[in-house]
């Protein structure tokens with residue numbers, strides 16, 4: 001007879017992607033008996049990089065990950081916006097410097113492989129956190145005491161709160177009975193990295209093109225990462241090109257900004273979609289990261305938003321626990337939804353507006369965007385406001401994100 005384990009914990013994190021692992025570390029460090037479940041992953045398989053803003057970097061450091069992560073963090077000291085729409089009215093180039101806000105950097109860029117490897121190592125070493133390799137199955141059982149899930153192995157886990165970090169196709173979202181509105185964009189992103197002959201000077205550049213933005217983000221030395229948004233047909237064509245032909249196409253697009261492109265890394269393509277869950281929690285399940293919201297890879301918002309979910313949720317749960325309240329109860333889930341809803345909606349709308357203003361054929365939209373860029377070059381307070389808002393939403397900063 002096979003023997004099945006029954007785990008009991010306070011917080012169960014479903015999904016061990018970046019959001020799930022950070023949530024599990026944060027919950028365990030806040031004193032919650034935590035279990036995290038996810039299938040085995042090879043962190044080195046993800047060849048992308050992630051740009052993280054200052055609040056996200058502070059959160060990772062506050063979780064004690066500085067020593068593991070700092071060597072892999074490449075500072076981002078400037079952001080450049082370039083109008084490459086070829087319209088009749090070309091908007092001016094805008095260059096923001098972190099120094100204008102009295103900061104040394106806007107944030108950092110990090111290899112996903114380095115990030116995921118460090119998170120996994122830290123999670124294995126974390127007291128109060130148990131990592132379980134496996135997949136959670138459907139049909140969660142919940143009542144006023146807790147919620148119980150069954151793994152593919154037949155083991156069961158009971159918790160007071162589930163943190164749903166199981167990505168865009170989230171089972172947790174379905175089990176919570178939460179609907180989501182999804183809208184695909186007629187675009188795909190090609191992500192890769194490349195070497196070039198001119199230094200990037202720590203500046204991330206965003207070319208605004210009719211098919212969508214093309215963004216370069218600094219890596220160590222003469223290397224940058226690339227997210228290139230195109231129509232799905234063009235993305236397929238770019239994916240199929242051999243290396244010299246892809247380098248040629250990229251050289252043409254970058255117009256010599258980083259000198260000549262000398263080599264490229266592995267390419268991966270991602271269809272662009274937008275998804276927002278109607279609510280961020282129900283039935284003892286709180287949704288974080290892409291289980292709660294998917295935003296196209298424009299303006300580096302995705303994981304930054306997910307980390308803000310975590311900082312907020314941990315704060316609410318810690319407070320409830322210290323008051324002897326139910327950490328998975330409706331009051332917490334409602335408060336979490338209220339605190340996060342505005343930020344999620346603002347970011348999704350911001351990215352959507354920029355994206356649509358590019359792909360639209362509607363001239364007034366281009367004029368507004370052009371006028372906006374022009375104003376950003378000439379109105380100092382507006383520049384500072386946009387820079388600050390781009391880094392972190394106005395309003396209260398959760399404790400875990402403070403330096």
Ligand SMILES: Cc1cc2nc3c(=O)[nH]c(=O)nc-3n(C[C@H](O)[C@H](O)[C@H](O)COP(=O)(O)OP(=O)(O)OC[C@H]3O[C@@H](n4cnc5c(N)ncnc54)[C@H](O)[C@@H]3O)c2cc1C
Pocket residue numbers: 014015016017018019020037038039041048049050051052134135136137165166167168171189191227270288289290291297300301302303304305306
């Ligand atoms: C090209 C590209 C570039 C990007 N660049 C940036 C950037 O510069 N900055 C930024 O902030 N964001 C960026 N993002 C967004 C960022 O990558 C995502 O926000 C992030 O990866 C989402 O992490 P997650 O942990 O929420 O989800 P995922 O990484 O999808 O993790 C979900 C995990 O849950 C597991 N899972 C699923 N179902 C179950 C189950 N039933 N039981 C157990 N486990 C389960 C899965 O196996 C997976 O490991 C980018 C995205 C793309 C596509």
